[in-house]
Amino acid sequence: MGGAVRSGEQLLGERYRLIEQLGAGGMSVVWRGYDEVLGRQVAVKVLASRLASDKAFRHRIRVEAQAAARLCHPNITNVYDYGESEQVGLTVPYVVMELVDGGPLSSRLGRGGQLPWREAVTIGAEVASALATAHARGVVHRDVTPGNVMLTPTGVKVVDFGISALVGESEQGPDGALLGTPAYLAPERLDNGQVSPATDVYGVGLLLYRMLTGRLPWQASTTTQMLRAHMYHDPDPMPPVVGLPAEVEELVRRCLAKRPADRPPTAEVARTLADVAGIAAIVPVSPALGQFDPTLLENAGTTILPWSSATDALPFSIGRTRTRRAARGGARSRPGWPRRAWSRSPRPCGG
Incomplete structure (x- = not known):
């Protein structure tokens, strides 16, 4: 995240405390977080700070969060929340998701x-x-x-x-x-x-x-x-x-x-x-x-x-088949969907 968001220092949306970074992809970083309101662990996907200044990227991640949040099924990871946080002069969007054990x-x-x-x-x-x-x-x-x-x-x-x-x-x-x-x-x-x-x-x-x-x-x-x-x-x-x-x-x-x-x-x-x-x-x-x-x-x-x-x-x-490799993160775990505990009790889905 280029230092825009650091663990343990603040709450995102006055609610989600970032505990540790779990993975990094080409366009986002995923954290293990703690929901201070509901008292549960969550995964928090945060848009990379280098992209946060782009309005189109911010809008798209919100649209995707809305679409995913409508999906209620035991074999689909739940999306809990979407928010935007002001970090070092940037509006940084984040998506709060179920933390998966597996x-x-x-x-x-x-x-x-x-x-x-x-x-x-x-x-x-x-x-x-x-x-x-x-x-x-x-x-x-x-x-x-x-x-x-x-x-x-x-x-x-x-x-x-x-x-x-x-x-x-x-x-x-x-x-x-x-x-x-x-x-x-x-x-x-x-x-x-x-x-x-x-x-x-x-x-x-x-x-x-x-x-x-x-x-x-x-x-x-x-x-x-x-x-x-x-x-x-x-x-x-x-x-x-x-x-x-x-x-x-x-x-x-x-x-x-x-x-x-x-x-x-x-x-x-x-x-x-x-x-x-x-x-x-x-x-x-x-x-x-x-x-x-x-x-x-x-x-x-x-x-x-x-x-x-x-x-x-x-x-x-499409015009050429030469690939451009995605930016590589440092974590070995699956970015976005880490090996961590999640509650096995059924939860109602929104939408």
């Missing part, structure tokens, strides 16, 4: 390569269930990756809606830039398509393929090769997985269809996987319950933020 799926895969099929299907069902709720609210995650799926003692938490967008927005900003993780980008995102739930369904398909087989559907050693595979190459057939029901393999194939219209609806993905795993799928009863007001984006521009280097999310230009 580690990213990427670490689990890094240790074991692939997962037992029942565990993989259960994780996929919970991820798809969370996304179905977001989609019913008109919000698309756009970065469904192992780094953004946290494994906790009570189940999965889908985290970091930091590059989320509203259904119908363009994928490409005015400067031709696109944020995301190259290994998990849907083909339409590379062709300046419109944001749609099918983008996240593609990510779920890749997530399942990776968990079940220990690898992605293509052999690619460079970002350029990976992007071309998304656009032009059919995925390799899944190798046999002992005991895996055939409907899961077929579902993965449909999720990875090149055309968004050929992919199954998110709620269908959640229900199919939940049935196979023998768990209940928590999905919206009707999309009409979650109409999102597009006027919230008025004057917001098309700036997308923030991303985290820990998830290998790389901003790159």
Whole structure:
């Protein structure tokens, strides 16, 4: 934060005391904080001071906080509050979130390569269930990756809606830039398509393929090769997985269809996987319950933020595939969603 905010010295919004820095990404710093009013630990994401002077960035982070706060689901990390604090002459926005106890799926895969099929299907069902709720609210995650799926003692938490967008927005900003993780980008995102739930369904398909087989559907050693595979190459057939029901393999194939219209609806993905795993799928009863007001984006521009280097999310230009690496933070823990305690008692959601 360039010294704009320091732990233990003050309260943000006369309420949130910053205890220790947990992670730093390209555009924000995350702190473990303490809510002096409710007496609980929280995570506080603070916009980097170098960006705080930009009105567009401040407005966008507020819009994203509003969108995320509307998402009420046991597999989505709760957003509690948004505020702005005056620091050394700057108006610095911050978002207060649930503090998650767990580690990213990427670490689990890094240790074991692939997962037992029942565990993989259960994780996929919970991820798809969370996304179905977001989609019913008109919000698309756009970065469904192992780094953004946290494994906790009570189940999965889908985290970091930091590059989320509203259904119908363009994928490409005015400067031709696109944020995301190259290994998990849907083909339409590379062709300046419109944001749609099918983008996240593609990510779920890749997530399942990776968990079940220990690898992605293509052999690619460079970002350029990976992007071309998304656009032009059919995925390799899944190798046999002992005991895996055939409907899961077929579902993965449909999720990875090149055309968004050929992919199954998110709620269908959640229900199919939940049935196979023998768990209940928590999905919206009707999309009409979650109409999102597009006027919230008025004057917001098309700036997308923030991303985290820990998830290998790389901003790159559509016009050229050379990547520009995100600024790296010093913390080893997952920026934005650290390994810390959170209350296991259910909390009501707003919205």
